[in-house]
Amino acid sequence: MNRRKGFLEFDSELFTAFYVAAILWILNGGFNKGGYRLLDCTSTPVPKNAYESFNKTLYGKFGALMSLETTARKEYLKEHVPEAIHMDLAVGTYPRLYQAYTMYPPELFQKYMRRLGINTSDVLILYGRGDLHGMLYSCFTAYLLKAFGHEKVSVLDGGFSQWRKHGGEVTKEVPNLPEGNWKASLENSRIISYDELTKCDKAGNDLFDRIGSVNWLDARPRGQFLGEQPTGLDPQSVPGSCIPGSKSTPVEELFVGGVLKPVDEIRKWLIECGYERGKPTIISCGRGLHASVLAYIVDYIDPSMKPRVYVGSLEELENKNPMKISGGKICAR
Incomplete structure (x- = not known):
């Protein structure tokens, strides 16, 4: 309604x-x-x-x-x-x-x-x-x-x-x-796979190398993003707590009193977190859950953003290509 x-x-x-x-x-x-x-x-x-x-x-x-x-x-x-x-x-x-x-x-x-x-x-x-x-x-x-x-x-x-x-x-x-x-x-425009993320362009760069060309939003709690809280990642194989160039956008910050914050507040919050209008948007988290929540909310406040969720998220990267998680700092599980 x-x-x-x-x-x-x-x-x-x-x-x-x-x-x-x-x-x-x-x-x-x-x-x-x-x-x-x-x-x-x-x-x-x-x-x-x-x-x-x-x-x-x-x-x-x-x-x-x-x-x-x-x-x-x-x-x-x-x-x-x-x-x-x-x-x-x-x-x-x-x-x-x-x-x-x-x-x-x-x-x-x-x-x-x-x-x-x-x-x-x-x-x-x-x-x-x-x-x-x-x-x-x-x-x-x-x-x-x-x-x-x-x-x-x-x-x-x-x-x-x-x-x-x-x-x-x-x-x-x-x-x-x-x-x-x-x-x-x-509808593939709503999701993005590991294979697509790691596909190289003519210069030999994948999307991780060109991360500045997109809004890569990380929906996990900010402490996990920074490596100040346990991330669930294996510190023996993962050298950091986040993907370099990604932006911390904790979806948990979008609620007050048990319900969603007003749309204008969410738009302001996104800009404060580093979102840049006009760039494609990719959202990840630990296992795909929080990323999908943020994507659904983003789609709600501005359908033109057309966010794509990396469903495999850091759990898949941890197993397939852990060196891609080299931002932040190492944190014990």
């Missing part, structure tokens, strides 16, 4: 407040009617060593993955917003050696979305809980959906905690929806 122009323009709003969601629920007679779907994006971190067992037994097996009694699933079953469908990032992506959250091929991800009952024409409203005021997994999921071509996505500002804070109703009842007709269409 565009809060300045009225309820009917809801589709164009990337973030929505509690009261907008509540109005939609009341006027529409429920979320899963009239072309809307509500998604609970509760998830839990993927262990770094999960890829071997996962790829042998669970890759693409969404029925089995959705039936696992994970911590995230238990949280959802304990209580959620009425009519919310559980969409778990740990089910919708898969772990690889160098990347915790890897996008499935479109034809596989499409199967998961259809199992959830999602249709191509649906307006999707996402909420989460936990880190970044419930925005970490919901914003990552929203950006993932946009990368697969679904633009009609909105995220509940402040997540499940804001819903509860304002007296929103909760339930244990799990909705049963018919299989959807959702179709994936990969």
Whole structure:
């Protein structure tokens, strides 16, 4: 909803407040009617060593993955917003050696979305809980959906905690929806791969060498960027705490009182962090999560920026090319 122009323009709003969601629920007679779907994006971190067992037994097996009694699933079953469908990032992506959250091929991800009952024409409203005021997994999921071509996505500002804070109703009842007709269409302009980053130009320079030609934003906490806090990187192989030439833009600084700061404040903050208008924007973090949150917010305040997320982020660089992380200083895990 565009809060300045009225309820009917809801589709164009990337973030929505509690009261907008509540109005939609009341006027529409429920979320899963009239072309809307509500998604609970509760998830839990993927262990770094999960890829071997996962790829042998669970890759693409969404029925089995959705039936696992994970911590995230238990949280959802304990209580959620009425009519919310559980969409778990740990089910919708898969772990690889160098990347915790890897996008499935479109034809596989499409199967998961259809199992959830999602249709191509649906307006999707996402909420989460936990880190970044419930925005970490919901914003990552929203950006993932946009990368697969679904633009009609909105995220509940402040997540499940804001819903509860304002007296929103909760339930244990799990909705049963018919299989959807959702179709994936990969949108590569929203993501960037290691191969593209390391592709050399005629002069033999890759994008790391030409980093001044882009806004490379690092969404991790500032202390990690500077090497003043544990980074999770291996100090035996990684000579620093950040990519030289990248700019510290901690996404955690964009929230106050459990919700997103005003747009004008975020624009000012970006400039203060070193963002230069007119340059392409690449965003990274540790494992791709915080980068996707920042990309989603950036896309919200200025769609012309067209940020691209390096989903593999520093975890992939640590394993493939650790010398690229030579800025800042070495910090123990």
